[in-house]
Amino acid sequence: MTLPQAHAPILDDGTDAAAAVSARDEARALSDGRDEASGTVVDPVARDAGAPDGLPERRFSAARLFARGRRPSWTLVVAIAVIVIAVLWAVVPWLFTSYDPIVGVPAEKLLPPSTAHWFGTDAIGRDLYARVVYGAIHSLSGALIAVTVGLAAGTVIGVLAGSVGGWLDDVLMRLVDVLLSIPGLLLMLSVIILLGFGTVNAAIAVGVVSIASFARLSRSEVVRVRRTDYVEAAFGSGGTFAAVLGRHVLPNSLTAVVGLAALQFGSAILAISTLGFLGYGAPPPTPEWGLLIAEGRNYVATAWWLTTLPGLVVLVVVLSANRISQSIGRGTR
Numbered sequence: 001m002t003l004p005q006a007h008a009p010i011l012d013d014g015t016d017a018a019a020a021v022s023a024r025d026e027a028r029a030l031s032d033g034r035d036e037a038s039g040t041v042v043d044p045v046a047r048d049a050g051a052p053d054g055l056p057e058r059r060f061s062a063a064r065l066f067a068r069g070r071r072p073s074w075t076l077v078v079a080i081a082v083i084v085i086a087v088l089w090a091v092v093p094w095l096f097t098s099y100d101p102i103v104g105v106p107a108e109k110l111l112p113p114s115t116a117h118w119f120g121t122d123a124i125g126r127d128l129y130a131r132v133v134y135g136a137i138h139s140l141s142g143a144l145i146a147v148t149v150g151l152a153a154g155t156v157i158g159v160l161a162g163s164v165g166g167w168l169d170d171v172l173m174r175l176v177d178v179l180l181s182i183p184g185l186l187l188m189l190s191v192i193i194l195l196g197f198g199t200v201n202a203a204i205a206v207g208v209v210s211i212a213s214f215a216r217l218s219r220s221e222v223v224r225v226r227r228t229d230y231v232e233a234a235f236g237s238g239g240t241f242a243a244v245l246g247r248h249v250l251p252n253s254l255t256a257v258v259g260l261a262a263l264q265f266g267s268a269i270l271a272i273s274t275l276g277f278l279g280y281g282a283p284p285p286t287p288e289w290g291l292l293i294a295e296g297r298n299y300v301a302t303a304w305w306l307t308t309l310p311g312l313v314v315l316v317v318v319l320s321a322n323r324i325s326q327s328i329g330r331g332t333r
């Protein structure tokens with residue numbers, strides 16, 4: 001005697017209930033960013049490129065928007081334009097002004113902003129816009145040195161601590177805790193006293209302060225990646241420690257560190273300008289942004305442009321770098 005074959009219930013609209021549940025689970029897996037067969041996370045750009053119509057779109061970074069041919073936000077476009085202009089100031093400053101940033105005309109001292117002098121002139125007749133343009137190389141190169149020092153040293157410490165573990169992890173992280181416990185400005189001034197004044201030494205001091213942040217982030221990312229299944233499978237298949245670290249752990253753990261480096265670039269510009277304002281950066285008459293603001297503080301009541309306009313330049317560049325870092329951070333998630 002044969003049993004009657006079971007049939008799946010039929011919905012009111014005539015569709016099979018099992019098929020409806022399967023379609024719903026498939027849509028849910030796609031919306032979660034997981035592959036239907038394996039359940040692993042897939043790339044959102046590749047997923048959404050072939051996703052069925054009607055699924056909700058996810059939030060995209062600038063890189064994903066460009067990958068899909070969509071326009072990024074106008075704030076990101078403005079930020080990129082500002083950074084490009086600042087880099088061009090540092091690379092080819094003579095294309096933006098014909099004035100000498102060092103030699104001035106005493107008869108034209110303390111002139112307000114005009115068509116002849118966009119940012120006005122200082123107390124000895126030097127064009128302030130020319131000094132801001134030529135000062136970009138000092139501030140931007142100093143920020144690049146600071147980020148490089150923090151990124152290199154912090155990443156090495158974090159990767160060693162997260163990958164080796166044990167007593168080495170404890171020692172390195174206690175060292176990082178000591179760096180974090182010291183106020184940033186005090187640590188920068190201490191390093192400058194040891195190395196001496198100058199833009200490069202100030203940049204190194206700023207980089208030393210940022211080592212702890214890079215170390216903690218890189219260690220946490222390395223620890224997270226080391227606990228994943230594919231890394232354990234790589235070790236189980238006979239992969240050596242160095243091979244697995246270089247092929248699997250580092251490429252998947254340093255993306256967040258890149259976003260932090262972009263964020264630290266803007267912070268480094270602000271920190272180097274602060275040190276220059278305090279007199280620990282480039283010596284006069286070097287056209288460094290922080291030094292320009294310091295030179296104009298004695299004329300705030302009579303020549304507001306000497307401090308306001310260089311300060312606005314620093315503010316806009318820092319905000320633009322932070323906006324770009326925010327976009328990079330979204331792209332790494």
